[in-house]
Each structure stands twice: as C-alpha cells, then as structure tokens.
Amino acid sequence: MTGLAHPDIDEIVLSDVLAALGDETRLAIVATLARNEHAAMTCSQFLEFGSKTALSYHFAKLREAGLISVRPEGTRRLISLRRADLDQRFPGLLDSLIACHAASPAGAEP
Amino acid sequence: MTGLAHPDIDEIVLSDVLAALGDETRLAIVATLARNEHAAMTCSQFLEFGSKTALSYHFAKLREAGLISVRPEGTRRLISLRRADLDQRFPGLLDSLIACHAASPAGAEP
DNA sequence: TGCCTTGTTCAAGGTTTATTGAACAATGGA
C-alpha cells in the first residue's frame, strides 16, 4: 500500500495550491466541499464534474497539494477540505478564494 | 501590430489567475511588482528570475490572465500590477495572496 | 550612419497535464 500520502502542514506550498486551483474542475470541487463542510462527501457525489477516472486524477492532485484529505471508509473514500490546516498555513486565503469563486462562478450569466 | 491585448476587468477569470500564479517564477514576479508598486518596472529588472525569452513568455501569461499591464515606452516596456482592476474584480484576493507568499516565500529556510 | 540596448518571435525540444477506456481491487449485501 502506498497509503494515500498527505503533505504535512508545513510542506504545503503556495504555488502548488494555486496550480491545483488553476483548473475549473478542481476549483468547482473545492467550492463544493466548502459549501458542504458539515457533511462527509464521497467521490461519487462529484460525477457531474467528470468521469470516475478524471475525478480520481483531480482528487489526487488536490490531495498532493494539501487541499483535501481522503480517508478510506469501507468501499468508498471520504473527502474533506483541510480547512484548519490551510487556515493555519495560509490564513485567510481559502476564505478569500471561495468568496471570489462564489462571486464569479465558472458558469456566470452568458 | 497585435497590440498587447489585455482582458477587460470582467473578462478576468479566477482559474486563469490562479493558474498563472501556480508557477514559482510568476508568483515571484507578481510579489516583486507588489513590493514596488510605486515605481515603474521594466522586464530587465527581473532577469534574476530567468532569461529574456523566459521572462517574455511569463509576462505574456500574466498579461493574458489579467494580472499585469504592459505599456511600451520607447525601447522598453513598463510593467505594472493591475491592482485596482483586480481589487474590483476579486476584492481582497491579491492582498491575501501576497501576504501568504510573503509569509512563506519559495526559498524559505532549508 | 552605426551601434547598443531592450525586448519579441520563432522553431525546437522535453516535460507535464488532462482525458479516455479497459482492466483491476476491495468492500458489502443478497
């Protein structure tokens, strides 16, 4: 088992975080996670954003950048935003990003 | 002349901005511009970050993403952060990003 | 005029990215 590597808090790199979010799909995933921080979300709840394979790829990107944590639970994976870790490493950044995305989502008025 | 196209304020896209900043070189360029917002900067002041050609490429990326404006002046180009435009489009984002970068620059302690 | 400086463009190259479909592993329930 390779074991679902997550970077430590102080291994989270700003440019990696921004590169991970510099993609509409991953930005939408993170925004969705932020909107549902109370609930535990699984990969299959994001199928509107892409195929299973594509999602697996994007979740790996987000996990390696330190944005999300992935915890196996039975046959599925519970996904969550690393809100506390990110707030500690980059205070205010996540809120700022999410507010900006909410104010101008990808599919704004034509 | 193709004419140095700059996106309008409402054409600036969040994921494009983040993708542009998801690169150490461009992040460092923007941080430098933010630190010297009073002065007018030219391309050659950034040679520590890469070759002429590489810089030309990165400046084009930043310009197309809406982060900087480039104004020809004689034989050189005056580069500036689109601070006001960005603050209008994404309030607080630029300050947040710059603060995060300043708190954990690329070349932190080994 | 001629030269120097500043910066762009081009073609080439190697790397990384994002997507797809097929095959696989593991859990859980009938």
Added chain:
DNA sequence: TCCATTGTTCAATAAACCTTGAACAAGGCA
C-alpha cells in the same frame, strides 16, 4: 457465494507548458 458498487491503476493520446538559442524589430545615442 455471487454480484453490485466504489474507486484505482494502466496505457494511450492530444494538448499545453516551460526553456533554450538564434534571429529579428525598434528606439536611443554616439
């Protein structure tokens, strides 16, 4: 046990990325 569900891995592909060096354009100054 068999089967459905969940999600990963693999190989392949097309596109985008970043860097390089050589060549070019244009302004300023002698």
